[in-house]
Amino acid sequence: EAQVTQNPRYLITVTGKKLTVTCSQNMNHEYMSWYRQDPGLGLRQIYYSMNVEVTDKGDVPEGYKVSRKEKRNFPLILESPSPNQTSLYFCASSLAGTADPLEQYFGPGTRLTVT
C-alpha cells in the first residue's frame, strides 16, 4: 500500500530534550516536506526537500533540523524543544517536480506536546 508513515504518533516531552520524528514514504517520491498545524493557522511549512541531500527552509524553520540521506526518509529533528513547538506535525511527499502542482500525500500526523 502506498503510504507515508510517521513515528511516533503521539509524544509528550520536556523542554530541551532532543527528539526526532521519523517520516518514511514507499512511493519513490523525490519531494518531501514537513508542516506544522496549529488551530486557526492552517498548515505551515517547516522544511522541504526536492531530492536526496537537497533541503531548504520553509516558512517556519526556526528550532528544527532535517536531513535527507535516503530518498524514502525525511526525519524532523528538534535539538532543544520548547513549549511553542507544541503542535500537530505532518510529513508529506510528492512525485511533483518543479513544474507540476504539488499533489502531496500526507502522513497521519504526530501530536507533540512540550512541557
Add this chain to the structure above:
Amino acid sequence: GESVGLHLPTLSVQEGDNSIINCAYSNSASDYFIWYKQESGKGPQFIIDIRSNMDKRQGQRVTVLLNKTVKHLSLQIAATQPGDSAVYFCAEGLFSGGYNKLIFGAGTRLAVHP
C-alpha cells in the same frame, strides 16, 4: 479526533445539496492552486488542482473555479454527502528558482446534516 481549527469558518449544508467553499488568495503570481480535504484525525488529502491559466476544472463531483481578477477560488461539491464533512484547505503554489512552494489557507469546515 484531532482539533485542526477551533475557530474556522463553518459551512453547514443539508445532505444532497450542493456546497460552495470559497477562498481568497493573496499572490497574483501564483502558478497553481490546490484544494485539500482533512477529516478529523487524519492528514490532508488532495482533491483537485487548477493551473493559473485555467478558469475551471472538474473532477468527480467537484468543480474548482478560478477568478484571477478578484483573486478568488471556489470549490463546488455536488450532491454533498455525510462523508464530505471535513475541513477544506485551499493552497496557492508557486514555481520559482528551481523549487515548488505551496502556501495553505486557514481552512473552512464543512458540516453536512442529514
